Amino acid sequence: MDRDRPALISVRGLLLRATVVAVPLAFFALFFAYPVGAVVFRGATEGSVLEVIRRPSTIRLLWFTSWQAAVSTLLALAVGLPAAWAVSRVDLPGKRLLRAFLIVPFVLPTLVVGAAVQALSAWSGLGLDGTVAGILVAHTMLNAAVVIRIVGGSWSLLDPSAEEAARTLGASRATVLREVTLPALAPALWSAAGIVFLFCFTSFGVILTVGGPGLPTIETEIWRQAVQRTDFSAAAALSVLQIVVVVALVVVTNALERRAQSVTVRRPAKPAPARSWRRRSAVAAALAPAVVLLIVPLGLLVEQSFAVSGGGHGLANYRALRDTSAGGLFVPAAEAIGNSLTAAVWATAVAVLVGGIAAAAVVYSRSRTGRMLDVALMVPLGTSAVTIGFGILLALGRPPLDLRSSWVIVPLAQALVGTPFVIRTSVAGLRSVDRRQQEAAAVLGATPSRVRLTVDLPVAARSLLVGAAFAFAVSLGEFGATSFLARPDRPTIPVAMFRLLGRPSEALHGQAMALGVVLAVLSLISVMAIERLRPTDRLGW
Amino acid sequence: MSAIGSPVGEAGVGGLCVEDLTVRFGSVTAVDGVTLAVSPGEIVALVGPSGCGKSTLLRAVAGLQPADGRVLWGDVDLSTERVDRRRFGLMFQDHALFAHRDVAENVAFGLRMAGVGADDRALRIREVLDLVGLATHGDRSIDTLSGGEAQRVALARSLAPRPRLLMLDEPLGSLDRTLRDRLAVDLRRILASSGTAAIHVTHDQEEAYAVADRLVVMRDGRIERDGPVAEVWADPRTEFVARFLGHHNVLEPETARALGFPVPRDASGLVVRESAVTLVGHDRTDGPESGSGRLSAVVADVRFRGAISRVELSVESPAGPVSLAVHRSRAPAVGEGVVLRFDPGEVAVLRS
Incomplete structure (x- = not known):
């Protein structure tokens, strides 16, 4: 696959190539490998691993x-x-x-x-x-x-x-x-x-x-x-x-x-419409x-977010989100919405930058570096979010790099979770570029960079947007790592929901349901964006 | 035939009888009131252009495609019988071998379904693999087979449970010409020796001639011609069948009359078979001789086709020049004048 792609050559190309590999690698090393390494080191050196496991x-x-x-x-x-x-x-x-x-x-x-x-x-x-x-x-x-x-x-x-x-x-x-x-x-x-x-x-x-x-x-x-x-x-x-x-x-x-x-597969099936009554019921x-x-649990979530104590429905739970006296939180729950959106926007920006560069490296690089980068940046997806959050807390919560009191730590952790999505969609997008179109452009006299600009870029931009929408949705809902890193006075929606759900109060539960609906709606907007932008895959989906 | 107990039972009795079979896809009628009988041991070639409904007819007979009308074996109505209980074999164009099983396991499948015991199964597998010339291929995996081998395994798999009817849906369609010609001959031998009734679907008339006893030509969901292979070729009856079977000299009635052929009043056309046309000599030597059965013509075009060349002649007639094509191993030059003789017995009358 990679061998068929035009290679980056010339000095400028080499420099570009170095940057293209270095930026995602540095990000991965600093915010994933180092923190997880710190967890493993801590677990191993304090001699408690075997004791705890036994x-x-x-x-x-x-x-x-x-x-x-x-x-x-x-x-x-x-x-x-x-x-x-x-x-x-x-x-x-x-x-x-x-x-x-x-x-x-x-x-x-x-x-x-x-x-x-x-x-x-x-x-x-x-x-x-x-x-x-x-x-x-x-x-x-x-x-x-x-x-x-x-x-x-x-x-x-x-x-x-x-x-x-x-x-x-x-x-x-x-x-x-x-x-x-x-x-x-x-x-x-x-x-x-x-x-x-x-x-x-x-x-x-x-x-x-x-x-x-x-x-x-x-x-x-x-x-x-x-x-x-x-x-x-x-x-x-x-x-x-x-x-x-x-x-x-x-x-x-x-x-x-x-x-x-x-x-x-020689001949994939063409789905047939269900005509008979029997097939329809099947x-x-x-x-x-x-x-x-x-549908049912989500419907009930919506219904209960509008439930008013003592029966009936209304907006009481949503109004209460602005209430400063809400138990369990230091700030009105509504602020969590703003916090989540801010964090998700920054996380998405970082994920698009790092993931986009990494995708270019994976697709255009002839060397094994590209493939290694591909695998490396997928690892955070399989790693437990809690381990990542814990690791960042351990490693980046003390000198030389103390980000613990800075709000950027939350979007950075979320970006780590969102980046694999950006890479996956962008790599798939770039690889789906029709080689014959590239060749046709080249035969018609387009330079390699011109080919990338006119043939690859439109496809890449679209899949990058899809990846961005995924990263945004994942960041919004991220809870595992964020639960370690969000400061009590800057909760995200999931963190606020968790605090509210943990209280034995019907009113606070109602607020949690209302926040849940807000979060679900924001996620659905991301899904709709993904659906609009996503090209149909080979299944016609 | 083998001595091993047949899972199929009364295979020889009966024969297929399809009555007024119709398959509709929405507003499109793919098979339109087809009636067809196949006797035990008979090999029928079902031919027609792509999309004429051949494959749909097979699938409906097999029970894979819901259809109106009746499908009978002997006098037993199978119209509502499930696919797996009809005991009709179907061999697919792309072979449809089970990729996760080896050759012997593929062949064994139908025998297992019929409840044949392990020992009998092993014997039968050896027997059919031998029949298709793959006796040593039993433990080969499917993706190591060549196209021709896969085709033979598919045939062995279809034959193994001794279906009372075997339907082959363009079994040689994906193979190259040479292999196709060789396998068509093998297929004929194997089908004949197994004594199974067979319907062989193809869009290639050469293949049909090589395999079948009887030819059924389909057009737009209907059967247009049905008869012994040589008879259908010699007397196609309709222009569609004539052209489909490769007759190139199909003349309008007036043109045929102008060339001196006797044409019945109700005819819609005339097929002048290759064998009807003889080139008797060059214009210059024989002189302008005309009259019954002798016409002069000019060579309009010659196309090299290997052993023979296609010669296109422009024949002079009272109604103006008529174009005829013949095949000759030694072709005259373009522009040369020639004299033709016709044999009126070697023509077939078309009716609409």
């Missing part, structure tokens, strides 16, 4: 973290797979809406999901709050769309004639699914299961808001040790354990993905769980 409480922690993630993954697969079939095999009406729906969970803040599940719990009387069931519902709600996207994407590229061949050879529908379709989907299934498990294993906002203090995982325990008990050694030891498990997970899922033979049944699971 504690029965740690083993219980690891066990609970793992099984809730495993069950969440199975549930997400159960809800996501039928929907993946529907979106890939059936020409559904309202495809645009569906596409947007499938992106929502990627940018939906975990605190919004937590608040929505609390709203569902209060409305249904199921008592999900503080239970494993609540955590599982929230995780399924967030991750079914991940399964739909990954497996559905692969499914729509499968040649249906193999399935039809099996049918004519005497296999029933169930046999075809078991013996032909699922084996062919195996790489996608492993990939989706791996990602969902990782998300649920390192889940933070959901566990903290829905599970509460009674159901700790490794991730929330790192936070509790570091922030509430200020036992940095124990927190560092748990972080090391977390990193080891995550790395092992990534290695295992990659191996499983590779072992599952990928299938070369499609509805396949999509219903995923859609209902997202």
Whole structure:
């Protein structure tokens, strides 16, 4: 791939190339490698890692973290797979809406999901709050769309004639699914299961808001040790354990993905419209769980944000956001909105700058540096946000670089989480540039830089904007790292929501719901921007 | 035929009978009231241009495509029977092999579905792989096969469970010309030796001649001509069939009359087969001799085509010059005058 790209040559080119590699690398080193390194160093040198890991409480922690993630993954697969079939095999009406729906969970803040599940719990009387069931519902709600996207994407590229061949050879529908379709989907299934498990294993906002203090995982325990008990050694030891498990997970899922033979597709299926009544009801049944699971809790969140104590609906909760006397916060909750927007704008700017340069390096660089940079800058995405936040607190909260009291520390941490999104969309965008167009421009006399300006740039600009919208949405909802770094007098929306939800007061809960709605609306605006700008991918999504 | 117990049972009895089959996609009628019978052991080539409904007809017969009308085997109505219970084999254009299984496992699939035991299965797999000439390829993985090998594996897989009817949807479509010609001959031998009724879909008439006993020509969802291969070729009956089968001298009635052919009153045209035209000599030597069956012409164009050349003649007639094409290994030069003789027995009358 890289070998086919025009290389940057000449002295000016070399300088440019050095900058292009140096800027993202420096950012990655300073705000990721150094802080995480500090955590590992602290955990290793204070000699407590083995001691902490051997504690029965740690083993219980690891066990609970793992099984809730495993069950969440199975549930997400159960809800996501039928929907993946529907979106890939059936020409559904309202495809645009569906596409947007499938992106929502990627940018939906975990605190919004937590608040929505609390709203569902209060409305249904199921008592999900503080239970494993609540955590599982929230995780399924967030991750079914991940399964739909990954497996559905692969499914729509499968040649249906193999399935039809099996049918004519005497296999029933169930046999075809078991013996032909699922084996062919195996790489996608492993990939989706791996990602969902990782998300649920390192889940933070959901566990903290829905599970509460009674159901700790490794991730929330790192936070509790570091922030509430200020036992940095124990927190560092748990972080090391977390990193080891995550790395092992990534290695295992990659191996499983590779072992599952990928299938070369000759003729992708064209989705057929559902004509018969039977097929229509099958499609509805396949999509219903995923859609209902997202729509109902969010609907209840909106409903409860307008609920007035003593019955009826009104704007009381929203008005109260301006109230200075709100318990649990040092400032009116409304200020959190401004703080979040400011932080997200700066985080997005940094992510676009660093991610854009990194994407150019990845695509245009002939050397291995580009590919290494690509991998390196993806690592923060797989690292737990809590570890990153904790690391930044440890490493950058003291000389030589003390950013702890500066507000920039929050957008910088958020930028770290947003950068991989910018890189992914930009690299995909730049690689989708039609080589024949570049060649045509060159044959018509355009210099290499002119080719980039006229052919590459329009595509790049568009995908950079998509990446920016992703980074903005992710920054807005970021909670894991921000919870370590936001100063009490400068909370972001998720931080304020968490404080309000933690109080046993109905009025403050109402305010949290109102803030949740504001955050959800801001995220939805980002999704709409993404949808408008995003070119349709090869699935026509 | 092998001695191994057939999972299919009464395969020889009956035969396919399709009655008034219709498939609609929205407002488009892809298959329009097709009625077709195929006897056991008969090999039928279903030909027609792209988009004429051949593949849709096959899919409807297989049960993969919902359709109106009836599909019967013998006198058993299968119209509402599920695909997997029809025991009709379908071989796909792109082979549709299971990529995550090896060759033997692909061939075994239909046998497993039919509940054939492991020992019988192994025997049958060996037998069909032998039949298609891939006896040693059982443990090969699918992505190591060449196009021709994949085609043979797909054929073996379709044949293994002894379907009572085997339908082949452009099985040689993705292969190059030479391989195609060779495999068409093999296909004929394999189908004939297995004794299965077969419908072979192709848009290539040469392939149809090489494989089938009977030719069915489709056009716009309907069957336009159905009969023994040689008969359909010699007497295509409609201009569409004549042109599709490669006849290049299809004349309007008036033109044909002007050249001296007897043309019935109700005819819509006349096919002058290659064999009807003889070049008897050069203008200069034989002199301007005209009259019954002898005409003079000028060579308008010559196109080199390898062993033979296509010669385009401009024939003088009372109604003006008529263009005819013939193929000759030794072509005259462009502009040369020639004399033609026609054999009136070697023409076919077209009716609309």
